[in-house]
Amino acid sequence: MMITMQGKSPVHQPVLLREMMEYLVPQNGDVFVDGTLGMGGAASLASEAIAPQGFFIGLDKDAESLDIARNNLKKVAGKKELVHTDFRDMKSVLDELEIHQADKIFLDLGISSFQLDQDTRGFSFDKEGPLDMRMDRSSGLTAADVVNKFPEKELADLIYLYGEERYSRRIAKRLVSLRDEKAFETTRELAEAVKGSLRGTVKPGHTRIHPATRTFQALRIYVNHELESLEIFLQGFVECLKPGGRIGIISFHSLEDRLVKTAFRREVGQCVCDAPVELCKCPKKVNIRLITRKPVIPAEDEIFDNPRSRSAKFRVAERVKSI
Ligand SMILES: C[S@@+](CC[C@H](N)C(=O)[O-])C[C@H]1O[C@@H](n2cnc3c(N)ncnc32)[C@H](O)[C@@H]1O
Structure with a gap:
């Protein structure tokens, strides 16, 4: 598109x-x-x-x-x-x-x-923007609310369920430890944190989609029901x-x-x-x-x-x- x-x-x-x-x-x-x-x-x-x-x-x-x-x-x-x-x-x-x-x-x-290409909407991991991801901006939780407030297990479960991400526990653990120092505000901050948590999971010679793809998909699906x-x-x-x-x-x-x-x-x-x-x-x-x-x-x-x-x-x- x-x-x-x-x-x-x-x-x-x-x-x-x-x-x-x-x-x-x-x-x-x-x-x-x-x-x-x-x-x-x-x-x-x-x-x-x-x-x-x-x-x-x-x-x-x-x-x-x-x-x-x-x-x-x-x-x-x-x-x-x-x-x-x-x-x-x-x-x-x-x-x-x-x-x-x-x-x-x-x-x-x-x-x-x-929607994806507008940095102000927060849907894309390769555009710096606020961590929003709501299609309907008049109501509901933003992706930042979910990443900063959800308990670690709930966060891991939703990343697994809606992102089909096998490393969901590892990602959630890292997000929770980082947010204790400073709350996530932008897409780049989140993408970098997810990338950091997956370091070493790709075998040499193998390529993988961008490490934050599945986590972003999961948050978008969750936030928009x-x-x-x-x-x-x-x-x-x-x-x-x-x-x-x-x-x-x-x-x-x-x-x-x-x-x-x-x-x-x-x-x-x-x-x-x-x-x-x-x-x-x-x-x-x-x-x-x-x-x-x-x-x-x-x-x-x-x-x-x-x-x-x-x-x-x-x-x-x-x-x-x-x-
Ligand atoms: C892939 S785009 C559709 C593109 C469209 N067929 C065109 O030709 O321009 C999906 C659109 O559906 C809207 N959307 C997604 N889920 C929706 C829902 N549950 N209810 C209403 N609109 C929704 C999104 O906001 C987005 O604008």
Whole structure:
């Protein structure tokens, strides 16, 4: 997702855009909900495709991104409503608008390159900035609150769980000992401390991603309740879709993709618990059919153009008509 400038408003290069259009097939008259509006890149194509009779609804919990999207979408035809909210509340937004259900729902999870590249937001370990990391800056704990106040065990657990970092205990121990001398305030301070705690863990001849990558991912996911929002949304997404309507979700790491895959399996009527067959209480009701059996991944030319797209996975499903 590269940032480019058109006039004064930043836009970015969305991931798997061709595939979003191909699998969601937005068309004139559709109600299209983009739950992760970002800069409005995917939104502008979708809103054009559903105009003039369609209704585009865009959600984002980042007020600044929403303002940029509003500007970027100004000249795009058709009826639109942009709302500052978490996509976990999509059903209430649809009910308030008296629309109730959508023809197409799209989620492109995580953060945009605009958010990542802004040093004032604190998302990136290679930019000096305040240790914030909140998408919604109007509420909630910052990454600094978590790093400076959480007990060592809790810190280690969240770095392990959300960052899948095998050295989480070692990192948490070092952070706690350093913060006793001086509280962490900036991204560089944190990145350096994590790097210091991992010295000697990479075998000669082996390369590793930046040592702070997983810790930063963990803090971002925790601070923004990312998996919780996705889980809540996935519990009720079928109700947000018209029969025959489609949903497409792009995820960027295995924790997200696992949640999407499991929810789709449950709604296809499969067992998703670990219990023996005779004890399984999974509803086994067929609410959707899978449009993509395996996740769609970016083509080589897209990865070449935009290396950040390399971990993207796109899954699509359709609500069945006979419910
Ligand atoms: C990868 S970007 C989306 C980019 C967008 N598709 C485009 O083409 O510009 C993800 C966006 O979703 C927003 N976001 C992430 N989780 C969210 C949530 N739970 N509710 C609402 N917005 C969320 C982020 O603030 C960010 O702007």
